[in-house]
Amino acid sequence: MSEMASEPLGREERTPVSSSPRRPKNYLNTSYTARSWLLTTDHKRIGILYMIAITFFFAVGGIAATTMRLELLTPYGDLVGAETYNKLFTIHGIIMVWFFLIPSIPTTLGNFLIPLMIGAEDLAFPRLNLASWYVFMVGGFVTMAAVIFGGVDTGWTFYTPYSSVYSNTAVALVIVGIVISGFSSIFTGINFIVTIHKMRAPGMTWFRMPLFVWSHYATSLILVLATPVLALVLVLVGIERVFGVGIFDPSLGGDPLLFQHLFWFYSHPAVYIMILPGMGVTSEIVAAFARRRVFGYTFVAFASLAIAILGFLVWGHHMFVSGQSIYAGMVFSVLSFLVAIPSAVKVFNWTATMYKGDIHFDTPMLYALGFIGLFTVGGLTGLFVASLSFDVHVHDSYFVVAHFHYIMVGSTVLAYLGGIHYWWPKISGRLYSAWWGRFSAILIFAGFNLTFFPQFIVGYLGMPRRYYAYAPEFQVYNVLSSAGASILALGYVLPLVYLLYSLQNGRLAPDNPWEATGLEWQTSSPPPTENFLEPPIVTHDAYERPSATISSSTGGQP
Amino acid sequence: MHNNYPSVRTYFLVFGALLLLLIATVGAHFVALGPFQPVVSLGIALLKALLIILFFMHVKASSGLVKLFAAAGFLWLLIFFLLTFGDFATRYWVPTLNQ
């Protein structure tokens, strides 16, 4: 079990930084040895380790997705066989869900920024944080090993009895990989909850915290309370495969619907793990680039908590046609309508924040506006599939595929990229090319819509999910979608290029390039290892704009 | 947080109570309680769990936050039980709408 015992907090006393012409000492240039990176307990370095890891996994999942889109150009299975296609969409699902989306914002931006935003030196359990990275990497390697040893063809949902009895692929191995990486979620959740409760700077009350921290607090509740149930149900499927006993196998007395209950009890809150951090990033970006306080701060903060809690009550909407009881279906349907309310409240509050703002259309703002637009479409189509009789028609069709991609890709990935672009100066101390940033944001927005909007239509017209050969009349929509996918793929490669380029020859970033509020902007870019040179004191609300930095525009803030 | 930890005497008292409850739950097994059988056995188990949480785990002497976190786990479990059993209990109810 990870060691929870404390390690003495002996830190060398803080000497004022000597003003050498070269960059002052910060967390990046303190030491360059591999050991200093691989054994670091600095939350900032662990955030970067995670960023490198999930970029790799995003590439793997992306390659699987592009191959699928190429295959779907024609109605017949000519590029890859049925076997390979089933393995492709399973790899795409598993890698993207557990090794990119769930860790994306919490473990990179969350790890990096939460201590900075609440004025702490580090997370509550630095060594547990490093352990979470190692557990994530071990889980990732085991899963990639399963992919290389022939892959898995059960889909990321592992529905029994196919996954436990009929599939003859490396299911047990991939289950081990996912369960191991599940510990990484639990460790991150523990770290964030305790840090946010106990390590805030003096004066930083709950309602002076940035909304980014609120959304990560809500996310951590889900990370801690839902992940164990996933580990349990996957272990039970593994036991059923290895010992041939019938926990979920109907021919031996089990009930496949019980598997679905356990699986979706985790997997629906998991989609809120993916979206809540994205909402936190958007709140920060909109507030910063509209040079205004977030409208209805307390409502947005409590909306995060409401989403986390209500998110645990709605999993049955995945099982409307699965043979679940009609009455349970109705209960889950009404609860699914209720869980949409906090999300809508957030969208309205972001929009209201723009009112009377001083809006700068830098790259992060484009990503945030894209997030709000696409998340509104994604969220509202969620109401479509929460309506019982409509879901009977579109369940397991491309309509549902389009819905959750609007949330996962249209919202979470856009927020992740927006966050990377917003805090890049703070993370790397460098500025990237504004033109390329805006160009790639618009390219991604266009490519995304061309990829996934046709899928709403073709899903409603009757194309089921996970088909590698489909009826010829659906080809035009699939060709559009595949065209969009190629633009999207290009759009994702661009930021990788110009951001890495900026590391070497980007201009040096000032401490607060975007005139933003928040403690992380009051320390240097990149920040010193101990985050703050003089102890941070919080005296005003989260987004209060100190009158000293009246922006140069004519209408200054009071 | 550490000054009002229970005394050694309290520990032994709690331990005694736990053993008595163990005997009670085993005894209840032999009494034909019919439908109340699960209620009694789970009730005693809950009581034993509460004793351990409050005294051995010092939750009684801990801050409100620790009490909240201790309760949160069980509360979420309740949500899970209620909604899942909602499905299993009503799965074969057929509404007599059309007949």
Place this chain on the structure above:
Amino acid sequence: MIHLPGLNQASTAAGQVDLLFLVLLGISSFFVLLVSGLLIYFGVKYRHGSSADRSNPPATNNFLEIGWTVALLVIGLPVFVWAASMYFHDEVPPNNVLVINVLGKQWMWEVVHDNGRREINEIHLPVNYPVKLHMISQDVIHSLWIPDFRVKQDVLPGRYTTLWFEATETGEFPLRCAEYCGTQHSGMTGTVFVMEQADYQAWLENAAQGTSLAAQGEQLFSRLGCAACHKLNEQEDGRGPLLLGLYGRTVLLEDGTTITADADYIRRSIVDPQAQIVAGYEPIMPTFANQVDEQDLLALISYIQSLANEDGANQGK
């Protein structure tokens, strides 16, 4: 009813679902346009360098927050109630319904009509007549989806699930498997042929090979030796419960619970007899799980249902 291109409304439910779709589309378009419109308007009006009035921007407005939350509830819940009532109606078949048995197995649909007629990946059925598909899977979970009828129902192994609709247009409509079921999941498709009543009867009669499902059940009943314990008339008391008039009746079990003798009960009594011992009988019936497959079970159940008919004490199939 407004007609969506590429998908015809070929069942009573289709029109309602399309209407619900359009209402949801309307509400969603309103909000998407509202939000994106405001974003663009504010973006342009309050862009950096513009000389708009930015004095005392509101920090919050509780009235507005409560207002739009209540507005969302007022708009959302009626949609839920409407969709739920449609679902409620679509799940419960009317009484006079034509039952067709559907057997899902890895990567094809086997359809068995009551008169014993069998089809692969095709279902012939009459128009303007309620049809109930009585479905079970032989291996993994499949899901029968007929897009033109807007109906879908998972087909589970080990348990019967039903799907009912009333076709309103004749013609050929695709049916597809919607729940991932393995390698050829995308090949598990077929066609529904909706025919006029007369054509349907003619089709059913002229190509009827051999005996009806119930008759096949009767042959199995004697071949497997069920008659040794289960007598067919009240006089003889066999070691097994009387099956005459059983279907649809509530049965008192050994552990005091009662259960209605529907298809699931009969199927489980054959495959796993120890699970439900009828009150007053010994648990001596061996399992027939490895001697009968799903088709034989359908035949036996159909036969036991026919026993009930002669007795006349049966409330609907």
Place this chain on the structure above:
Amino acid sequence: MTQTTTQPATPAWPTEDEKLAREREVNALGMWVFLASEIMLFGGLFLVYFVYRFRYPAAFAEGSSELNMWLGALNTAVLLTSSLTMALAVHQARGSSRKTAVLFMLLTMALGLLFLAIKGYEYWQDYQEGLVPGLNFTYSGAEQQAVALFLVLYFVMTALHALHLSIGIVMVGVAIVWGQIRPFAHDPAEPVEMIGLYWHFIDIVWVFLFPVLYLLR
């Protein structure tokens, strides 16, 4: 939400003992959040058990009667005693003498190992009687399938519990060794307290497992 007064205190780094007090609270909170995730893990397993018990009441009662109730009761007593010794170990570690704390921790480890031994013997007995589905299952009574399902759940639940108990025993061992090597760590009782919380949790899981699995009618 204890919060300092909002007027700005003079900016200063937290003093050493401020940091120590926060340290202790942080560790206790962290362990409780971890235990919440463990509650969901075992809770999910109990849900699977109760769903199938709701569906096969007679078979589960039959399966439960196959188990040796007295060994289960003995094990419960052993684990309750180990909870007592663990609590006393924490008490001593907090209080004066570290020596008696180590003694109680050794006693706790011994009781843990005794529990595992009894459990192992019980598993061996079940194996002899052919009650282990998947390995050696010769049960031929009524409702064979459902009884097999009960026994599968019995083995999964008790094995998961035994795994957690073994981790607990190892951690107590590590704490003892660690206490000897670096006795002057600024807060020696801290690790003992954390492992105590974990140990009591494992005891609580067994407190529920025993009646649910063994005392079923």
